[in-house]
Amino acid sequence: MQIDLTGKRALVTGSTEGIGYAIARQLSRAGADVVLNGRSEEKTTKAAKRLESEGARGSVKPATADLSTAEGCAALVAQIPQVDILINNAGIFQPIDFFDADDEVWDRHWQVNVMSAVRLSRAYLPGMQKLNWGRVIFLASESGFNIPVEMIHYGVSKTADIAVARGLAKRMAGTNVTVNSVLPGPTxxxxxxxxxxxxxxxxxxxxxxxxxxxxxxxxxxxxxxxxSSVEEVANLVTYLVSPFASATTGASVRVDGGVIDTL
Known part of the structure; x- marks a missing residue:
């Protein structure tokens, strides 16, 4: 199976390091034109140059924007008006007891982990629908099912990502646009x-x-x-955005090492 994404533009949010960068690298090696995103212009530009030196087949573009706000999401869309592949990877986590997690902690996780993905999906899905092809991935977590007691706020945000992805898949019914969530375990x-x-x-x-x-x-x-390694997560994402995964949509696909103990 040879995945070829030549001619597709992919936006990977929160992609200057970690899982996001690994996904961007895999998509680029598959031929996609990749847009890297981060909050720091210096860090985002540095990551783009690194990606270019690590086997990129498609073009690489840095796009700086803080996705924790509606204004930041709008600024990113203004820079990058259309994409074929959207990877909603931007996210934060903070281990903190429920009784110490104030409204600000909950709101910060909600804005970054959920609303950034909601806003960008709302912006980019109509263009994908018009072209009758597109891929949207929500990077959720096994914590969306196994709510971690040490960070309930994080688990709830990831459950929301899974639900939004399922709902959007239904909204795109009858098109060649797929929407899925990916559930990494400890990575x-x-x-x-x-x-x-x-x-x-x-x-x-x-x-x-x-x-x-x-x-x-x-x-x-x-x-x-x-x-898991970040590459193991990136491998699954690369398959899901490829033409080979055209019948997979509305799914929460695990790369959790078997943590979720259900059939």
């Missing part, structure tokens, strides 16, 4: 590395071993018993 991204940095400094163990111990302790139902 060794820069954000997770930062969360585990203190433990690594304390123990001196390799980061992969610390991440595996974290998975076994906090996600005991994991079948692979380790953290």
């Amino acid at each position: 060794l991204s820069e954000g997770v590395e930062a969360m585990l940095a203190d433990e690594q400094a304390k123990t001196g163990l390799p980061l992969e071993e610390i991440a595996a111990a974290f998975v076994k302790q906090h996600r005991g139902s994991s079948i692979i018993q380790r953290a």
Whole structure:
């Protein structure tokens, strides 16, 4: 199976590092013209130059915008008026007890994790519908099903992403536009590395071993018993936006290492 996305323009939000960057790299290697997005112009431009040096087949364009606000989303759409593939990856997480999570914590997670995806989908889906081809992916999480007690606010935002993706798939019924959510489990991204940095400094163990111990302790139902790599998540996303996945829509597709313990 050779995935060829030549001639397709893909926007990956929150893509200067981590899962977002890995997705952008895979799409670019498949021939897509990729738009990288981040809040910092310097960081976004640097990521675009890095991507160009790592096997990009299509064009690479940086687009700086803060997607935590309606104004920031509108600014991004003004820069990039039309895309064929939208990857709603921008997201934040913050472990904090429910009773310490005030309205500001809840609102920040809602605006970044949910409303940025809602606003961009609302902006780009009509163009995809007009062309009768498009792909939208919501990067959700296994936490959308297994609400983590240490960050209920995050889990709720990811449940919402899954629901919005399902609803939009129905809204696009009868077209060649698909909408799906992807559910990673614990993934060794820069954000997770930062969360585990203190433990690594304390123990001196390799980061992969610390991440595996974290998975076994906090996600005991994991079948692979380790953290996924960002490339493993990107591989699934690349398939879902390809022509080969034309009959997959409205699905919440797992790349969680078997954490979600249901058939």
